[in-house]
Amino acid sequence: MTRVAIIGAHGKVAQQLMRVLYDRGDEFVGVVRNEEHADDVYRLGGEGALVDIEKAEASELAAAISGCDAVVFTAGAGAGSGIERKRTVDYGGSVKAQEAAAQAGIQRFVQVSAWGVDAPVDDTDPVWKAYVEAKRDADTALRESTLDWTILRPGGLTTEEGTGRVTLGESVPRGSIAREDVATLIAAALAEAGSIGKQWEVIGGDTRIEEAVRALSAPA
Numbered sequence: 001m002t003r004v005a006i007i008g009a010h011g012k013v014a015q016q017l018m019r020v021l022y023d024r025g026d027e028f029v030g031v032v033r034n035e036e037h038a039d040d041v042y043r044l045g046g047e048g049a050l051v052d053i054e055k056a057e058a059s060e061l062a063a064a065i066s067g068c069d070a071v072v073f074t075a076g077a078g079a080g081s082g083i084e085r086k087r088t089v090d091y092g093g094s095v096k097a098q099e100a101a102a103q104a105g106i107q108r109f110v111q112v113s114a115w116g117v118d119a120p121v122d123d124t125d126p127v128w129k130a131y132v133e134a135k136r137d138a139d140t141a142l143r144e145s146t147l148d149w150t151i152l153r154p155g156g157l158t159t160e161e162g163t164g165r166v167t168l169g170e171s172v173p174r175g176s177i178a179r180e181d182v183a184t185l186i187a188a189a190l191a192e193a194g195s196i197g198k199q200w201e202v203i204g205g206d207t208r209i210e211e212a213v214r215a216l217s218a219p220a
Helices: 012-026 034-041 059-063 083-104 126-143 179-191 208-217
Strands: 003-007 027-032 047-050 071-072 106-112 148-154 156-158 167-168 176-179 198-204
Touching: 003 059, 003 083, 003 179, 012 027, 012 148, 012 179, 027 034, 027 126, 034 047, 047 059, 047 126, 059 083, 071 083, 071 179, 083 106, 083 126, 106 126, 106 179, 148 179, 167 179, 167 208, 176 179, 179 198, 179 208, 198 208
Parallel strands: 003 027, 003 071, 027 047, 071 106, 106 148, 148 198, 156 176, 176 198
Antiparallel strands: 167 198
């Protein structure tokens, strides 16, 4: 049994992930900003932890996730937020979560990023530019950390039912993927030690998720 800390547990991917972990018999601690959001965690069988990752110190977050075996960072400022919160949540929240994991003695860290954020970005939309830069910089910080990291970069997220099949690789074409499949991929990556140190893009496809993860985790 694995105990997973989910940062941003109120988000739609995180909600799907909690269902996947519950079905697998794993435990999870959902980190959320307020008690209302925590209700979703309790409803899905997990333990809620109230920590505002924008305002709290890393030590507070570390105390909340102490005893977990892995951290999954799925937090995001959301489509309606401004430039500043892209920096404080998507980047700053990730860095703080990385620091908290290290303080709590948790080595395993899976981060949900976004497809294509290493590509040059057109600055005609300043909010989009801020989002891409925040995700890119958060991924860079994680790669440079001492944690056992995996970075997952899904394409456009949909609310469709998952198929259990993906196209997974270091670089894949632009496309979309069901949030349910992203959640299943996170769980599969957590279960596969060979995924440590890997950064993958993912969209819907034809390969079963577990098979795709195993194939890319195998030694060269």
